[in-house]
Every structure is written in C-alpha cells, then in structure tokens.
Amino acid sequence: MYKFSVSGLRGKAFLEVFPFDFFSFSYLFSKKQKEEKILVGYDTRPSSEVFYFSALAGIFQSGKDVIDCGIIPTPTLVFASKEFKLPGIVITASHNPVDENGLKFVKAGRFLFEKEIRLLKLEKIKKELKRKPKIEVLNKEEIFFKHAQKMKENIGAQFENFSDFKVGIDGVNGSVSSEIHYFCNFFSLNFSPLFLKEKIEKDFPRAPEPSSEALKMLSNLVKEKGLHLGIGFDPDGDRAAFVCENGEILSEEYTLPLSLLYYLHYKKSPVVCNFSTSLLVNDVCERFGVPLYRTKVGESNVVYQMIKRKSFIGGEGNGGVIVKDVNLTRDGLVAFYLILSLIKEKEKPLSILKKSFNDYIIIKRKLKAKKALFLKMKAKIKKEVKRLFKKDLIINEEDGLFLYQRNFLFHLRPANTEKVLRLIINADDEKIVEKLYEILCVE
CATH class of the missing domain: 3.40.120.10 (Alpha-D-Glucose-1,6-Bisphosphate, subunit A, domain 3)
Structure with a gap:
C-alpha cells in the first residue's frame, strides 16, 4: 500500500504505487485548481516516464491542459509555478531508493500544506473531457x-x-x-x-x-x-x-x-x-x-x-x-x-x-520498529529523560518525541516517507549521548 503524507504520494513502483494511483491523484488535484494549465515534470528514475503519462491522463481527464517540463529539478518546477502563477505536479521520490516513486503537488510556488493534502481524497472520477487537451513545452532555458x-x-x-x-x-x-x-x-x-x-x-x-x-x-x-x-x-x-x-x-x-x-x-x-x-x-x-x-x-x-x-x-x-x-x-x-x-x-x-561552529556530536539513525513499539519507547524515554535532565527541559510531542536543552537535542519520530523511525541525537557532551543511548537501549 502506498504512503500518502505531507510529502505527497510515495511507494515502491508497481508494488505499492501503480499507474492508476498517479492518474487518480493527478485528476483529483487538477480538478480542484481554478487555472486551466498544470505544470508537469519528472525525475530520472526508470519508472518516472510511465507514471508521467499516467499523470497526464489524469490531468486531461479533469479537463485541464499541460505544460510539459520534462526532466526537471523539483525546486525549479516550484520556481516555475511561482513565475507563471500555475499549479504543478512532480513525479519523484526525492532521496528515496530508485525502486520507489511518488507525486508532489505544487500550488502558487509552494507544496501543498498538510491540511490541503488531506483534501485530496479519492472520489469518484467523472468523465470531464469536453475538448481535445493541449500540451505546451516549457522553455527550460528561460526558467533556468x-x-x-x-x-x-x-x-x-x-x-x-x-x-x-x-x-x-x-x-x-x-x-x-x-x-x-x-x-x-x-x-x-x-x-x-x-x-x-x-x-x-x-x-x-x-x-x-x-x-x-x-x-x-x-x-x-x-x-x-x-x-x-x-x-x-x-x-x-x-x-x-x-x-x-x-x-x-x-x-x-x-x-x-x-x-x-x-x-x-x-x-x-x-x-x-x-x-x-x-x-x-x-x-x-x-x-x-x-x-x-x-x-x-x-x-x-x-x-x-x-x-x-x-x-x-x-x-x-x-x-x-x-x-x-x-x-x-x-x-x-x-x-x-x-x-x-x-x-x-x-x-x-x-x-x-x-571550524567557526561548535563541534557537536551529531548522530542520525533509522530504526526498524512498529508504531506500537514506538509508543512504548516514547513513554519510557520521556520518563527517564525527565529524571536525568530536570533543568529547562523542553518536551514536545507534536511530531514524535522532541526533547531539548540548550546543550542537547533528541528527536525520535515515525518517518513520513519510509516505514522506519528516524532518530537524531545532537549534543556537546559525549556523556549526554551515552545516557540517551542507554535509555533507548540502542547498541
């Protein structure tokens, strides 16, 4: 099953995401836009071209025209969206492995906010093709x-x-x-x-x-x-x-x-x-x-x-x-x-x-763990950290578990685009890192 989050649509190509998903979400996004043209670009993954044509079909089904951006960096398509005041779609899985792919949705020179993403729910797809759609080609040299x-x-x-x-x-x-x-x-x-x-x-x-x-x-x-x-x-x-x-x-x-x-x-x-x-x-x-x-x-x-x-x-x-x-x-x-x-x-x-910066210890890890285990870990970590670091400790659970004092930072959360937990520990003292590792039981 694909993952649909604040980062858009993601999943393993032809195992978790399929051409119909790209067709459907492109249709749903496009039909909500008041503009008559949609910018569309893609990255260099082997699956991107297939999904690109699926996205085109969805846009055409919504009755909109397309400006074809071809292979283009994601930030540059966002920049083009701002310049031309047009919405856009990018077929990419960004930094994820080559066997994955996804969709990002662009509006007014930015990606959709979380509350806007939630509105892109699968609805019944209506036949709205009332005329022959048009494709224009983006002048990439001009936008570069x-x-x-x-x-x-x-x-x-x-x-x-x-x-x-x-x-x-x-x-x-x-x-x-x-x-x-x-x-x-x-x-x-x-x-x-x-x-x-x-x-x-x-x-x-x-x-x-x-x-x-x-x-x-x-x-x-x-x-x-x-x-x-x-x-x-x-x-x-x-x-x-x-x-x-x-x-x-x-x-x-x-x-x-x-x-x-x-x-x-x-x-x-x-x-x-x-x-x-x-x-x-x-x-x-x-x-x-x-x-x-x-x-x-x-x-x-x-x-x-x-x-x-x-x-x-x-x-x-x-x-x-x-x-x-x-x-x-x-x-x-x-x-x-x-x-x-x-x-x-x-x-x-x-x-x-x-060398003008402090020499912090920065540790990043991906941990394989299910959500139920994460909830247990969160309760344990919070309790132990409160006991060890009482002074000026900031705890925020808006996005996983974030713990902060001026000399250390700890963040553990479920990833938006992968089925893992992402961990960052950042501190100016190795002893603090060791204590946090002991709490986590990470070897």
Whole structure:
C-alpha cells in the first residue's frame, strides 16, 4: 500500500504505487485548481516516464491542459509555478531508493500544506473531457535563467562571477543534472562533473541521499583535482551537502547553518527549521540575534511557519535551504549559491569556515520498529529523560518525541516517507549521548 503524507504520494513502483494511483491523484488535484494549465515534470528514475503519462491522463481527464517540463529539478518546477502563477505536479521520490516513486503537488510556488493534502481524497472520477487537451513545452532555458537571476538579485552581495572557483559537482544522475550546466555557465563557475547524466539505467550510481558515505567519490575527486570544494545533491535537487577543499565531507547538517552565516549578515530575519535540525542553527541565530522557530518535519510545515512568522530563510537538517525571495521550497542550487558567496566574501576555505561552529556530536539513525513499539519507547524515554535532565527541559510531542536543552537535542519520530523511525541525537557532551543511548537501549 502506498504512503500518502505531507510529502505527497510515495511507494515502491508497481508494488505499492501503480499507474492508476498517479492518474487518480493527478485528476483529483487538477480538478480542484481554478487555472486551466498544470505544470508537469519528472525525475530520472526508470519508472518516472510511465507514471508521467499516467499523470497526464489524469490531468486531461479533469479537463485541464499541460505544460510539459520534462526532466526537471523539483525546486525549479516550484520556481516555475511561482513565475507563471500555475499549479504543478512532480513525479519523484526525492532521496528515496530508485525502486520507489511518488507525486508532489505544487500550488502558487509552494507544496501543498498538510491540511490541503488531506483534501485530496479519492472520489469518484467523472468523465470531464469536453475538448481535445493541449500540451505546451516549457522553455527550460528561460526558467533556468530566471532561477539564477533571482538568486543573484535577492541574496547578499549579489555575486555573479565565480570564475576563480573550481568545484566538483555530483548530481547522482538525477534531474538536477539538467540545470547544473546552465547554473555554472551563468555564474562563470569552473566545474568537474561526477554523475551528471540525465538518465538512470538501472540504479543510482550511489546512495540517493547526499550522506558522508555517499560522497566518498566526490571527496576523492576534490582531492585529486585540487578543487576549492565539492557539492553533492539528491536526485531531484532539493537537498545538498558539501565537501571541503581538503576532502573532508561535511554532514548535511552544515548546509543550513553555513547558508545562514552568509544570508543573515545581509538580511536579519527569523529562522524556521524542523525539530530534527541540529543545534548548529541555534548557534548561528544567537550569533545574529534572530529568533529560531522549530516545527514538524516536512518541507511544507517549514514553509507554513515561515509565512506565519514572516521569515525569509529556513530549511531542514537534511541539506535543504529555503530562501523565500527566491523559491518557497528547499532548493539545492540556492544553497550552492549561498555557500559559494560565503567562501568568496570571507576569502576562507570551507574547512576553516566550518571550524567557526561548535563541534557537536551529531548522530542520525533509522530504526526498524512498529508504531506500537514506538509508543512504548516514547513513554519510557520521556520518563527517564525527565529524571536525568530536570533543568529547562523542553518536551514536545507534536511530531514524535522532541526533547531539548540548550546543550542537547533528541528527536525520535515515525518517518513520513519510509516505514522506519528516524532518530537524531545532537549534543556537546559525549556523556549526554551515552545516557540517551542507554535509555533507548540502542547498541
């Protein structure tokens, strides 16, 4: 059975999600839109093209026309939605394994909020095809130009030339590869490519999440060619992680705080992130004297709070950065531009800039456990943590179990897109981590 959550539709292709699901949900989404055209794009997974045509059929059944975006990074389709004031659909499973796929729904330059997703319930599909539908083709070069131009005009010192940089870029052969060449040409950036094909033959060339393990080949490329830095994306380009000039692979938890370090210097703003984002973000917000608001995991939850809190920048600890004036979604290329600008302005390599942060212990795990076990674990953990950490302890159960003191953060929750529990422990003291592990009974 597919999973339908704040992240949209997800499941194993042809085992949990089928062409009819893409047809049905595309129909239901499209018929609720007042606009007559729907943007549609997809990623490079082998199953995406089949599901793309199923989605087209659903849109046509609703009586709407289509603007075909082809293979396109998810953030860029969201950007196009904002530019053209049109709703859109993306066929992608983002960072999930290659045998999975899904649908994301875009409206007014953002993904649907949680309450809007709930309204997309399966209803009886009516025959509404009253005329021959039309398909237009998106001018991707035009939207790539506007995307890059928007970054330059709305971020910091408005740098437009990075010709003194040499970078390694790993696009995991995902849809983000389609825009990389244009981005680098626009900003005069010299780059060495790694996995920048717009096609997947059988599987991704590495794990789709830009984790430290996945970016080892990029690290080797940076060291061998003497590059200034490396960047690794997830397949649809909404998340990014970085490699220092010395080959050190930074956790994706550094992407948002490094971006904030540059952005907040020019524009003070409240910051929004999710409960699973590390304490590094707290440090930057305190440095610039701006408030930090945390919310449930899920990109649309962060965007909702950004709008509510009048925040111009936010993101998640998974390598996702959102700059409201550019794109109201996580955007890996925006993160890339921010960190290139930070290095250029500070005239310091990434390894030195990283040392300006506290050296927290950051542990992330996926735990296989059913919901009933999670509820038992939650009660036990809450009781023990209250006993051990009495002073200024914040407990929030809005999204799993979130525990916070200024020197540690603990978040355990059922994943939105996978049948696992996601755990993050973040602390400045190894003894605290050991205590939390003892409570969890994790070896």
